[in-house]
Amino acid sequence: MQHGWTIVKLEDVWVHFDGVPVLEGVDLSINQQDFLGIIGPNGGGKTTLLKVILGLLKPSRGKVTVFGHPPEKGRKFVGYVPQYSLFDHEFPVSVWDVVLMGRLGHKKPFRDYSEADKKLAHDSLDTVEMLDFKDTQIGKLSGGQQQRVFIARALVAEPKLLLLDEPMASVDSPMQTELYELFEKLRERMAIVLVSHDISAVSIYVDKIACLNRRLFYHNTKEITVEDLEATYQCPVEIIAHGVPHRVLKEHK
Amino acid sequence: MIEILQYEFMRNALIAALLASIACGIIGVYVVVKRIVFISGGIAHAAFGGIGLGYFLGVNPVLGVIPFSIAAALIMGVISKRTKIPEDTAIGILWVMGMALGVIFVALSPGYAPELFGYLFGSILTVPTSDIILMLSLNAAIIAVVFSLHREFQAISFDEEYATTIGLPTERLYLLLLCLIALTVVLLIRVVGVILVIALLTIPAAMSRQFTHRLSSMMFLSVFLCAVFTICGLWLSYAFDLPSGATIVLVSGTAFILYIIPFSLVSLPSE
Numbered sequence: 001m002q003h004g005w006t007i008v009k010l011e012d013v014w015v016h017f018d019g020v021p022v023l024e025g026v027d028l029s030i031n032q033q034d035f036l037g038i039i040g041p042n043g044g045g046k047t048t049l050l051k052v053i054l055g056l057l058k059p060s061r062g063k064v065t066v067f068g069h070p071p072e073k074g075r076k077f078v079g080y081v082p083q084y085s086l087f088d089h090e091f092p093v094s095v096w097d098v099v100l101m102g103r104l105g106h107k108k109p110f111r112d113y114s115e116a117d118k119k120l121a122h123d124s125l126d127t128v129e130m131l132d133f134k135d136t137q138i139g140k141l142s143g144g145q146q147q148r149v150f151i152a153r154a155l156v157a158e159p160k161l162l163l164l165d166e167p168m169a170s171v172d173s174p175m176q177t178e179l180y181e182l183f184e185k186l187r188e189r190m191a192i193v194l195v196s197h198d199i200s201a202v203s204i205y206v207d208k209i210a211c212l213n214r215r216l217f218y219h220n221t222k223e224i225t226v227e228d229l230e231a232t233y234q235c236p237v238e239i240i241a242h243g244v245p246h247r248v249l250k251e252h253k
Numbered sequence: 254m255i256e257i258l259q260y261e262f263m264r265n266a267l268i269a270a271l272l273a274s275i276a277c278g279i280i281g282v283y284v285v286v287k288r289i290v291f292i293s294g295g296i297a298h299a300a301f302g303g304i305g306l307g308y309f310l311g312v313n314p315v316l317g318v319i320p321f322s323i324a325a326a327l328i329m330g331v332i333s334k335r336t337k338i339p340e341d342t343a344i345g346i347l348w349v350m351g352m353a354l355g356v357i358f359v360a361l362s363p364g365y366a367p368e369l370f371g372y373l374f375g376s377i378l379t380v381p382t383s384d385i386i387l388m389l390s391l392n393a394a395i396i397a398v399v400f401s402l403h404r405e406f407q408a409i410s411f412d413e414e415y416a417t418t419i420g421l422p423t424e425r426l427y428l429l430l431l432c433l434i435a436l437t438v439v440l441l442i443r444v445v446g447v448i449l450v451i452a453l454l455t456i457p458a459a460m461s462r463q464f465t466h467r468l469s470s471m472m473f474l475s476v477f478l479c480a481v482f483t484i485c486g487l488w489l490s491y492a493f494d495l496p497s498g499a500t501i502v503l504v505s506g507t508a509f510i511l512y513i514i515p516f517s518l519v520s521l522p523s524e
Contacts, residue, residue, distance in 0.1 A: 054418045080418045087412050091286060092466040101408045105420030110401040137466035157419060 005032045007077075007161055007191060008053055013062035015048055022048050023059070026216045030161065035187045037206035038195045040232050044213040046195040047083065050163050053193075054080055067160065076105060079154030079162045079190070084147060084170045089139035095149050096134040099125055102156035117156070124152040128182060143170030147179065155186075162186065164194045180205045257491060262378055266497075269380040270483035272388040273444040273453070276395050278476030280437040281458035282468060283430060287410040290455055292329055295344040296431065297438045297450040299325035299351025304372045304447070305358030314372060315384060318439050325351055326431035334424050375446035375498020377487060384443055391436050398433060406430060407468055444483060445498040452502040453479055456509045463516070482508060 008030040015023040022045045030036060040046055051057040052064055055071030066074025079102075102124075103117040113121075125131045128148040138146060147167055154162055164183075168176050183192055183205065196202045202209065210218035211232035257263045284293045303321025307314030329347050333340035359366050371379065399406065408416040409426050417423045434454075441450045461474035486501030493500075 056414060056417060075418055076420055078418070080415065082412070082415055086414075088286075088288075090462075091411050092462055092468055092471055093407065093411055094466060097407065098411070101404075101411065101416075102419060104404060104408050104416070107404075109405070113404070 006030070007032055007067055008074075009063075009065045010049075010052070011063045013052060013059045013064060015045070015052060015057060016060045021214060023052070023216075024214045026062070026212075028210070028216060028218060029220075030191060030193060032160075032191055033187070034191045034193070034208055035183070035206045036191075036193045036208045036210060037202035038193065038210045038212050038216075039199050039202055040197065040212035042197050044197075044232070046197075046212055047165055049212060049216075050080070050165055050193070050195060053163065054078060076157070077160045079157055079159030081147070081150045081154050081162070081164045081167060083165045084143060084150075084167075087138075091138065093138055094134065095125070095130065095136050095138055095141070096121065098138050098149055099134075099152045099156055102153040106157060120156045120158070121152075124155040125149075127155060127185075128152045142175075144172065144175035144179065147171055148182070151182070151186075159190055161191045161193065164192065166196055167194060168196060168198065262380075263491070265380045265382065265385060266377045266487055267484065268385055269377055269388060269443055270487055271480055272385070272392055273440050274476050274479035274483055275392050276437045276440045277453045278457055278474075278479045279395060279399055279472045280433055281454040281475055281479070282461070282471045283406060283410060284434065284454045285458040285462065286468070286471075287430075289431075289434075290451065291341060292333070292344050292431065293434050293438075293454055294451045295329055295348040295351075296322055296326045296435050297441075297447050297454075298348045299329075300435070300438050300442070301373070301447050302351040302354035302358070304369075304442075305355030305362075308362040308366055308369075309358040311362075313383075314368075315387065315439060315442060318442060319436070321351070322435035322438050323432050326435040327428055330424075330428045330431045334427070371446065372442060373446045373448050374496060375442075375444055375449060375501070377444050377483075377497045377501075380443050388440050388443075391440050395433055395436055398429070402426070402429070403468070445501055449498050449502045452505055453482070456505040457482065460509060460512055478508075 006029045008028070010026050010028040013023055013026040014021060026049065038046055038049065048057060052059055053066060053071060054075050055066070064071050067077045068074065099121045100113055100117065103113060103120065107113055107117055122131070125134055128151050130145060130148050130152060133141060133145065133149075138149065141149065147170075151164075151167075167179060171179060183194070186192065194202060194206060208220060210216055211228050213232040217228035217232060258267065284290055300318050300322035302325070303318035304314040305317070306321055307317025310317065325347060329344055332338055332343040332347075336343070359369060368376065368379075405421055405426050408421060409423050409430070413423050413427070437454065438447065438450050441453055445453055457475035457478035458471065460478055461471045464474060465471055482505040483501050486504040487497055489495065489504065490497040490500040
């Protein structure tokens with residue numbers, strides 16, 4: 001492959017909303033086996049960054065390559081799990097149909113799903129342990145269960161990269177641990193990028209961390225410096241235990 | 254009720270009610286679950302411009318409505334997707350411009366336009382057989398498109414942005430859905446008129462969603478409800494000599510209110 005192990009590459013990417021910069025000169029390389037956590041405050045541009053990789057937003061400057069293609073073409077190798085709150089919980093659709101939606105880009109137009117599509121949907125629901133709920137209406141599930149279904153929907157397209165936007169929001173803690181165990185299992189098959197505003201949740205499981213607040217601080221490792229964190233959160237930061245940052249605290253006088 | 258079917262106009266009215274119910278039940282489900290009631294209202298009202306155009310050109314006004322309402326649907330869709338004008342503002346502006354154009358066209362047409370009121374508020378008792386044939390073909394087109402693309406329509410209704418990321422041509426699908434709404438408006442004009450169309454596009458679908466979480470079942474149920482409302486309305490308007498379109502709308506609205514009251518009482522916040 002001409003890009004070696006790099007599957008996604010952003011070079012000097014700028015995004016503006018109504019003239020206000022949301023991303024400033026972001027450089028980022030994602031490699032084939034990365035489990036990358038991107039942390040940063042709300043409004044720091046995390047979702048925007050994911051949307052740039054997915055080709056949903058066009059950067060005002062800079063270059064984005066996804067699996068060697070422009071995002072619109074490369075995104076077929078990318079599975080996306082959007083932020084939890086962004087769907088109509090009353091929508092009349094079963095878990096099974098939600099998961100099959102992930103195959104829509106691969107099935108032929110004007111045809112119904114093939115047996116192979118249905119097999120993939122079955123296996124994906126099995127992977128996230130939600131097969132028993134396949135006939136349930138999506139809104140009737142708990143937050144963690146819904147998150148699993150949306151992960152299954154991303155998995156049916158057999159992605160090489162999984163983008164997770166705040167996957168732990170609205171998920172209670174025992175379920176969070178289970179979700180991280182699921183990601184551990186999935187990372188053998190694909191690269192994972194997990195975006196969160198909660199550092200403590202991310203830090204234990206991921207193997208690389210980047211900080212994002214309009215600008216991206218990333219050294220291709222799990223090490224982040226206090227300076228990076230303070231620049232990201234724009235407040236003094238206290239780091240507790242194991243050399244891994246666990247908590248962002250306001251300075252107490 | 255059977256004896257009134259000896260009149261041809263009553264038979265045609267009944268057939269028109271049933272045909273309108275089919276399109277209305279199917280497309281109304283998308284209007285409700287995708288929450289595009291306002292844009293559908295905009296298309297319906299702008300369609301009045303097409304009626305005026307029909308008068309002006311001296312053709313069957315319903316034939317003027319087809320291109321006009323499809324154009325209105327496409328313009329509203331493109332403006333809401335591609336420009337920074339807020340969607341509801343754009344819809345509001347096109348809504349009134351369509352109606353104003355209709356008024357101008359009618360004023361410019363020679364002679365008096367006696368049936369105008371019927372196009373605004375429905376005139377199901379005067380449906381000619383030629384309109385029945387038109388309604389049949391529009392229904393066939395709508396059913397064929399929905400049958401072949403229902404998975405795609407479901408995906409863009411559920412989460413349009415996600416549908417884009419998996420490679421669906423979401424904008425074209427959305428515009429196609431708006432065109433289907435435009436065609437449904439054409440079908441409903443004879444039954445309830447452009448002003449009252451939105452009642453039949455929303456009420457049966459909104460009621461049916463309480464009973465099922467499958468879009469296809471919702472469609473069958475709302476076709477059935479729509480047929481019940483139009484036929485009841487038709488019979489009441491015949492029995493009490495009331496305007497048919499308004500009676501159909503009031504029957505639907507009353508059914509909705511009666512049906513929703515128990516739900517509203519249950520969902521009151523309990524301390």
